[in-house]
Amino acid sequence: MSDYDVTLIIVALALLGAVALPRLLENRPLSFPMIYVGFGVVLFSLPGVPSVDPVGNAAVTERLTELVIIVSLMGAGLKLDRPFDWRSWSSTWRLLGVALPLTIAAVALLAWGVLGLLPATAILLGAVVAPTDPVLAADIGAGAPLTELEEEHAPEHEWGTVQFALTSEAGLNDGLAFPFTNLAIAVAAAALSGEGAWLLDWVLVDVLYKIAAGIVVGYLVGELMARTVFRAPATLHLAEVTAGAEALAATFLAYGLTELVGGYGFIAVFVAALALRHFEWEHDYYRELHDFAVMVERLLLATVLVLFGGALAGGLLAPLTLPLALLGLALVFVIRPLAGVATFVGSAAPPAERAVVSFFGIRGIGSFYYLSYALVHASFRQRELVVAANSLWAFVGFVVLISVIVHGVSASPVMESLDRLRGRATETESE
Numbered sequence: 001m002s003d004y005d006v007t008l009i010i011v012a013l014a015l016l017g018a019v020a021l022p023r024l025l026e027n028r029p030l031s032f033p034m035i036y037v038g039f040g041v042v043l044f045s046l047p048g049v050p051s052v053d054p055v056g057n058a059a060v061t062e063r064l065t066e067l068v069i070i071v072s073l074m075g076a077g078l079k080l081d082r083p084f085d086w087r088s089w090s091s092t093w094r095l096l097g098v099a100l101p102l103t104i105a106a107v108a109l110l111a112w113g114v115l116g117l118l119p120a121t122a123i124l125l126g127a128v129v130a131p132t133d134p135v136l137a138a139d140i141g142a143g144a145p146l147t148e149l150e151e152e153h154a155p156e157h158e159w160g161t162v163q164f165a166l167t168s169e170a171g172l173n174d175g176l177a178f179p180f181t182n183l184a185i186a187v188a189a190a191a192l193s194g195e196g197a198w199l200l201d202w203v204l205v206d207v208l209y210k211i212a213a214g215i216v217v218g219y220l221v222g223e224l225m226a227r228t229v230f231r232a233p234a235t236l237h238l239a240e241v242t243a244g245a246e247a248l249a250a251t252f253l254a255y256g257l258t259e260l261v262g263g264y265g266f267i268a269v270f271v272a273a274l275a276l277r278h279f280e281w282e283h284d285y286y287r288e289l290h291d292f293a294v295m296v297e298r299l300l301l302a303t304v305l306v307l308f309g310g311a312l313a314g315g316l317l318a319p320l321t322l323p324l325a326l327l328g329l330a331l332v333f334v335i336r337p338l339a340g341v342a343t344f345v346g347s348a349a350p351p352a353e354r355a356v357v358s359f360f361g362i363r364g365i366g367s368f369y370y371l372s373y374a375l376v377h378a379s380f381r382q383r384e385l386v387v388a389a390n391s392l393w394a395f396v397g398f399v400v401l402i403s404v405i406v407h408g409v410s411a412s413p414v415m416e417s418l419d420r421l422r423g424r425a426t427e428t429e430s431e
Helices: 003-024 032-043 058-079 090-113 119-128 149-153 162-176 178-193 198-231 237-241 246-260 265-280 285-313 322-343 351-359 365-377 380-387 389-430
Strands: none
Touching: 003 032, 003 285, 032 285, 032 389, 058 162, 058 246, 058 265, 058 285, 058 365, 090 119, 090 162, 090 322, 090 351, 119 178, 119 365, 119 389, 162 178, 162 198, 162 265, 162 351, 178 198, 178 365, 198 246, 198 265, 198 285, 246 265, 246 285, 265 285, 285 365, 285 389, 322 351, 322 389, 351 389, 365 389
């Protein structure tokens, strides 16, 4: 079986799954990522099917996962039915300011102090598993635009719903994990060269400049696309047929321009989506933009997940050691939940919602991207990262697999239980 034949099969099943799986899996303890990964394992276990090697094809893995992420970030930004201000986004700032660095620090310290990894490799390990995934969290994330507008404006949801917190967190931490990935690369270089000015350069360039560039370019592109979309309504039949494609144009434009000036494109895409989403606020066309982005996102995601299943079938987890496996389990079941608990100390979040947000820190495509990015961009002086590539991929693959299974199985029943608790709380208050 040729690579072309396998590609056609994957695309066909991605198209079919994007249409049928959401209906078939509704309210069931399964998720479409689990189905795609399982299919990938079966497909690539067949005789004659070419193997999948993300370590040997790091550059291809980087670009493919990068594409999935930027499209998903546009969809995530368009979902958020909540005006942007510091107070109403407090759950987001807490998750980014507390949960993200705590997760990175805990994983890095355990990898260095307990597993004995070199500092740069330990930091990289923490950085690549830090981002949560806006796509794999679809079952517990925000819905399509305008579907939760009234709920998000209600006074009792001033803190923000679980869906809003998880979607906004995933939309921004995909970009904010970048400085820590670059920190790992810088530490690896400094360990060999003995250069002392790398820390200042990292703060000024990798943290301050690149984040600021992403925000500024993203906002400008979002405003430009909003005026293009809403000030020049489609009248031709061809324009109506391609309705929603502007979301993809905004995604590529924001990402490309930001990367061109050396900023973080992931941040730019999410900011562009927010600027676009807030321009007209209650316009029905946001559904078209969102649906187009989600359709493309699902097709790309299906491809990556099937290939991930193929990598598992090809022995991706073979270099996984027991200590690395225990660290992965600790991340999913201990580190992220405890970081979430620390995040909401003193907040107005209801206890049940705090628990759900803390537990559902789903890991996914972002972790694949950051690891492949680090391995591609690490020079010979950072060879310690390259030497550890197989073990790092085994660890990340294990974490994502556990997250896909555990969070996929539990998403529907947990959200149903949360809805029942909310209903009972509402009835109690009305009495």
